Amino acid sequence: MQWISRGDLGWPASAAPTQIDNPKGVKVHYEGTYVPVVDHSRCAGRWTEIRNSHLANTEENYSDVAYNLAVCRHGFVLEGRGAGRRTGANGNQALNGAHYSVLVMIGSEGDTEPTPEAVAATKEAIQYLRTHSKPAGREIKGHRDGYATSCPGGPLYALVTSGKLEPSDVPTPSPVYAPFPGAAFFKIGKVHPLFEAVGKRLVAEGFKGYRVGPSPEWGPADERGVKWFQEKQGWTGSDADGIPGPTTWKLLKVPQV
Numbered sequence: 001m002q003w004i005s006r007g008d009l010g011w012p013a014s015a016a017p018t019q020i021d022n023p024k025g026v027k028v029h030y031e032g033t034y035v036p037v038v039d040h041s042r043c044a045g046r047w048t049e050i051r052n053s054h055l056a057n058t059e060e061n062y063s064d065v066a067y068n069l070a071v072c073r074h075g076f077v078l079e080g081r082g083a084g085r086r087t088g089a090n091g092n093q094a095l096n097g098a099h100y101s102v103l104v105m106i107g108s109e110g111d112t113e114p115t116p117e118a119v120a121a122t123k124e125a126i127q128y129l130r131t132h133s134k135p136a137g138r139e140i141k142g143h144r145d146g147y148a149t150s151c152p153g154g155p156l157y158a159l160v161t162s163g164k165l166e167p168s169d170v171p172t173p174s175p176v177y178a179p180f181p182g183a184a185f186f187k188i189g190k191v192h193p194l195f196e197a198v199g200k201r202l203v204a205e206g207f208k209g210y211r212v213g214p215s216p217e218w219g220p221a222d223e224r225g226v227k228w229f230q231e232k233q234g235w236t237g238s239d240a241d242g243i244p245g246p247t248t249w250k251l252l253k254v255p256q257v
Contacts, residue, residue: 001124002076005256007179009044009078011051013193013257016064016085018134020097025139026126027090027099028160029067030152035107043072046105051080054088062088067103069125075117077125082256084133091147100129100136101143104156113155123167130167132176132255140165176256180249191217193257198222198244201252205229 006014031050038046051065066088070078080103081087089101102125106112114122129136142160143151152160159165178194185192199214202225209224223242230240230248244252 001128002121003176004044004047004076004078005176005179006079006082009048011048014064014081014085016081016088019084019086019100022134022137023097023099024137025099025141026129026136027087027101027141027143027145028122028152028156028165029089029101029103029143030156031103031105031107032149032151032153033107034109035105035111037073037111040072040074040076043074043076043105044078047072047078047080050103060088064088066101068100068129070103070105071118071121071125072105073111073115073118075115075121077121077128079256082133083129083135084257090143091149095146099139099141102126102129104152106153106156108150108153112153114159119159119165122165126165127167128176133257175253178254178256180244180246183243183245186218186222186243188218188220188223194254195222197254197257198252199225201254202226202229205232205252 047070054062054065065080067080068082068085068087069080072078087096087099087101090096090099102122104114104118104122106114126140140160142157143149144157178197181194193216195218196214196216199210199222203210203214207225207228209228210221226244226248227240227242229252233251
């Protein structure tokens, strides 16, 4: 999968609400307006423009770009809210909680036909949402299924209804790990979703030092857990200080959040 993360885009961690229950599947969307055919050098900028327009929409009061993922005509998957976050794109809270959302960056005019590269990337995006945090169920629907809209347009909806977006022939994507944020990132009392992901990885490795489980606030238990993990590698002294360094981070394999 050709992946462009929020970090690659220079975006902060998503402020979108977490997905409470596993969704039934994924709904596919398009832009529903004129979309020009562009070079790939413009795709990340266009995705950021979409996010900025959503954040500026005071009527809808979006917490982030509405979609979990986007796909460009060149076959890249661009991270939006990401897996494990409730979408803001499917029509209302009940609909948003039932399915994730993938935007294919084509429109109702101009660039209207999904390219073979975009179709392949859409299948990869759906597979990604089936295999990461709060995994999606097997349903693949269009935005118009359950909500009065023309989205995702005729050509894309025909792929939805024909089953041609089913990713059964797509290999399970390699896990996407969070980039190392630097040792200075880890400060007692700081709150960030990444800290809970670190704690979950420590628990998965066998650490039993949490009273109530990992949390988004970095605390002494997290440092003890990292020290435990470092000592598990056979490290001592300053190499087992409880603060993740690049090697510790690589071995922990903390997923994107």
